Amino acid sequence: MNLRSLFTLTICGALMALPVQAKDLFKDVDLDGLKGPHLVTNTTVNVRQTPDNSGTKVGQLDKRDRVEVLGLVKGTQWYAVRKDGKDLGFVYAPSLTPMIDASLSAPLTGKISLSESDKPDCSYEINFAGRAEEDEIVFISADYLVEFKCQQGFDVFTFNAMMFMSEVPVDLGNKPIYQITLNLPEIATGYEEFLSATALYNVTRKEVAMDSVSLETLQAKDFKKKKPAKNVKQALHNALELQLNAFSKKAWKIIAGKLPNPGDKSPQ
Known part of the structure; x- marks a missing residue:
């Protein structure tokens, strides 16, 4: 056998040894539903060559691994997945949860008018402060610092708050529903009992839909409302509007310094 024939056989053998590509794995597979980055929530997850439990096992994923979902196989509970640009196979959908990127490349600014509710008009600046990941539970969030400047009548006041948006669903399920929480730790009634929405x-x-206010005594009536949100930035803005409006007039007087903080009690 000459060198050219040996080289040809070597190349052919290498090509045959390559992993199955997407055109073979996902060919003629009808995919729909949610696409994009997903996080593995189970301890170990099998990757199979076909979308069923009897399919040949072609790999395994570990808890907290991240993959790209190409879609859900119609009529099944199996995702077609890719990782690091390579098509892997099919993964049982309940083992994964969808992720979003809630980071901000630049400060997000805006204005919120609450004067129709006899509350202040506020301008704000949201700055991305980094990500937080919990070790014991599967939870990832984008954290922000928010600066407010508000005016009600002739009174002008400023205050700061903390905010976060979860980058995984609140229940780690398949529905892409993410938590946005605004915290005002200085407005407190006791240890770890502070105003948040x-x-x-x-x-x-x-x-984006309003869900809850931590302190019932400082929440407005009929505060559960909804607003459109086509992307993360719009979700943050409209969540802020709903959250600030969910604070009662009494809460706003405390924030503005017109009433004492409920946690500031005189010693007996």
């Missing part, structure tokens, strides 16, 4: 960003419905 939570909204939920539903990517599928493209809306």
Whole structure:
């Protein structure tokens, strides 16, 4: 055998040894549903060559691994997945949860008018402060610092707050619903009992909905409302509007310094 024939056989053998590509794995497979980055939530997850439990096992994923979902195989609960640019195979959908990128490349600024509710008009600046990841549970969030400047009548006041948006769903399920929480730790009634408001960003419905206020005595009546949200920035803005409006007039007087902080009690 000459060198050219040996080289040809070597190349052919190498090509045959390559992993199955997407055109073979996902050929003629009808995919739909949610696409994009997903996080593995189970301890170990099998990757199979076909979308069923009897499919040949072609790999394994570990908890907290990140993959790209190409879609859900119609009529099944199996995702077609890719990792690091390589097509892997099929993964059981409940083992994964969808992720979003809630970081900000530049400060997000805006204005919120609450004067129709006899509350202040506020301008704000949201600055991305980094990500937080919990070790014991699967939770990732984008954290922000928010600066407010508000005016009500002739009174002008400023205050700061903390905010975060979860980058995985609140229940780690398949529905892309993410938590947005605004915290005002200085408005407190006791240890770890401070004023906060939570909204939920539903990517599928493209809306953000007010969910809860931590201190019932400082929440407004009829505060559960919804607003459209086509992307993260709009979700943050509209969540802020819903959250600030969910604070009662009494809460705003405390924030503005017109009433004492409920946690500032005189010693007996």
